[in-house]
Amino acid sequence: MFEQLGLVGCGLMGGSFALALKRAGLVKKVVGFSPSQATTSRALHMGVIDQVATSASHAASGSDLVLVAVPVSVTQLSFQAIAQELSNNCLVMDVGSTKSDVLLAANAALGDKLAQFVPAHPIAGKEVSGVEHADPDLYTACQVILTPTDRTNATLLKQATAVWQALGCKVRQMTAADHDAAFAAVSHLPHLLAFAFMQSIASQQQSAAFLELAGPGFRDFTRIAAGDPKVWRAIFLANATEVLAQSQNFRSSLEALERAVLEGDSAAIETLVSQANQLRSQWTLNGSSSK
Template sequence: PVASTETTFKSIKHLITPQMLIMDVGSTKRDVVDAARRSLREQIGCFVPAHPIAGKELSGVENADPDLYHGRQVVLTPIERTSRIQLQKAVDVWAALGCRVLKMTPESHDAAFAAVSHLPHLIAFAMMNAISGQPMGRDFLSLAGPGFRDFTRIAAAEPSMWRDVLMSNREELLAQSKIFQRNLQALELMISNGNEDALLEQIEKASETRANWSMAKQQQK
């Protein structure tokens, strides 16, 4: 969990040698980098922040997948003091697992994943609670089909891990949430006003964007 990163760094600090590569696999990066600066200090050159884009909603050893990383992206967010030697080691490790390696700043990483990962999780959590909290919620859920299953799959993610992720990236997440709410309210207004043409235009825009995007295409770039 992201919130345990600093404690982990402190517990292993005495074991780190200059030749050692240290990586995390957390979903946020600015907090992790800040924790590394505070804890590792002169040893921070050994640390290469990493985020493999290959998570599942299920956790635990019983859900291990030997092919989890194959064909997926991994984002590395080296800082100014990251050792070039350790950075290359990190690239080699992930490439050996079949990953395509990207490099970003911690800030750019957190801004991007607030939009495409953290906000979708927040919405999925809210959606499940909004429906299950209604008097007829259980009956509604009994009628849900594949679309609802796919949309809310990530709501089954490990709770404490995602609490830490959402809290650690709160500024970027809340900014994205406000953008989402403005778009949702605009659609609601179109429905309320009976503006079918405007509503159709927005649905077509979203449909076209989704049709032109796929994770497979992103992996091939």
């Protein structure tokens, strides 16, 4: 049970965390900061937070749990703002989709409080943003990846694990580098491709006529292209090396398939498509039966 959650950033991710924590009876009070007054007013009105903080450091002050849930681009500034106010036993987490850059920011900004920071990536989200979409069930049954270093406080790491587990999440640990390599492959690249695909439709004169004919396959394939441009710009930049490596690898696969189609090589097409089909058919979300 936490006495006070300091929420730095009251958007979809932070707001959903606060609601889930409250519902689970794990926090007495939530103090929230957002640079937008409209956001904190709404968060207060929705019961996401109990008190509006006037700054990030104000939100951290007196908290025994701080969640930094801000766009990646302002993570370091947020860490700088809270560093002086952190009490010695306060657990600090983030929710970012990239982890190496967050660790760099924490290293640069948190000073002797660095050990209190447990980098976290809950694999959850929606194609909408803002506190108005905050949902206490956003994290239910999702995976959370923690990327501690050898400097991370072991007690706080256990506490971080316990919090997410109490929200119904499956918690895993790995290095930030392994995390970023894996998510470049299974998340960042698919987003890059979905954005590029919609771009390629947009670039064609007949795009409106084409789109009228699009069906359920198109709907599912392009759903992630509705992701927030600022969020995804930040992710692509933060994880550029891994994302570009995955994109290069993808282009090799695409070129092999294109070549087979161009040459009318029926056997090669079927082999390539069958391998893709098999891998996808065997996969399930979190090992569940959901396809």
